[in-house]
Amino acid sequence: MMLLSRVSMKSKNHSLFLPIIALFFLPTLTHASILFENALDNTAVIYDGFTNIDNNLSNTQGFSFFNGVSIQNVSRVYISLCQEAVVDVEGYHVDITNEEIIAVSSGHFLVDCSAVSTSTPLVNWSWFDFSIPQTIGTAGPVDTGFFVDFEAGVGSNLNYFYFDNPSETGLYNIRSDDEFNDFAHQVTIRPAIRLDSGISTTSPQILQQQFNTRFTDVSISGSSSTVTFDIDYILDLSEYTNDTRPDFININVLADGFLSDQQVDVQKRLILPLTDGANNKVIVSNHEYIDGNYIAFLNFWNLNTDNLTFSRSNVTVEFEISGGVVDNFTITQLTDGLAVQDDTAYRDCSFTEIYGCFVNALIFVFVPDEDTFSQFTGLYTVIENKPPFGYNTAVKNALLGLNSSTTAAFSLSTIPFQDDIFDPFKSIMIIGLWVVYALFFMSRLDKLDI
């Protein structure tokens, strides 16, 4: 919901922007750093004195670019946190001159800074992608700001923060309100503005939607130095129009399993068969290990800016694991951040949205609460051991006990032709038994007195 609500904020709302801009002047600064990558020589420069990131989304922090600098397609923001945490990140790119949001991006990331290094700044860093339409950068005033917001356990441990634009060949110049002229690049350390409150959207229905979750399982086992496997995954975008389609899809992969070497290289990409014939959309990925479990966060972005026209796609998430021994690696959860329409969710109700008031009234009257049904779940537990239901429970448990791994009372010696004769014959017997029982069952259904 939050993700899509951010996405829906592309529209203008000047009247609400001005009060919110007052948050510019609510300094909550503590010591931290900015690491800024020079796009020309790909070296990183650490900027001290960046604002702190507090532990909620109420104080967005960021920096801005001064007027006249051509910043197009700011595509990736890197962050580093000296603690292991899952964080929600929101990014806003704002045209300050015209007081409007150009682009919004958000994501869910697992971060730490176990291998922070200025020489290899990408190791174990987290990032999220953030796109700006090309036309904005070329046509309009580009006194723009980029602001990020963090949530969930980040605290004040954000140490590094920089952005990267692979397609940009010019030198980035960053304005500093505090005149940090002693660095090669000027940097802004002012608190950023928070833009999400009260901004109207052209797609308010998105706010009524909630996330959908889908699951799939993939299991590989054995030992190998390189394993490649694909996950076929249905991605349903048929519910979306061009206006409501999300800017990017967040696919979270949660995997149980053991990778003997935690430094293994895991390549991931999302293959989208598109109607225009293109596929193999390489995705941005991030991964981490927690207690031997592998967690990946895959972001496929620019769905809108790429002007895609697919509706329902069979997505393949492709993994290639190399550099370590893979043993029993199982994808236990694969979810996406797509929204689905929830018809039972309350709508906005106001004078201009009177329709929502009627819908809300009907929902209030006729849609039962989930708790109403959940109260039934514990009823059977109370009587499952009481007569007459207890007889069923006792017999069921006794029969299940027959399947348990009780030590065999005897063991047969090796049977000749076991694999060639007896195993196939046993398979035939299993099929035969079920077929005979099915016929018996059907004849009995025919005679059943209902």
Added chain:
Amino acid sequence: MIFDYIIGIIYNIIAFIVNLIAVLDDVTLPADIENSLNSVSGYINGITTIFPILTLLDILFFELLFIGAYFFYKLVRWTYQKIPFIN
């Protein structure tokens, strides 16, 4: 809200019956039956290499499940027919 009240009434009726049944003692199988089943289990594991006896158990389990469900259906139907003016 309306459905909440309707479902709440149904829940309270069922909960009342359940609480009456809950007063009864727990059902336990006689110890001899449990011992015999444990003994059988050891032989089943030995013979399963050449005969799919676990399949037979699955079928038996499914059959008992069906019988139990049918019995429960008859019980509910019998109770339902005891309501006045319902045949």
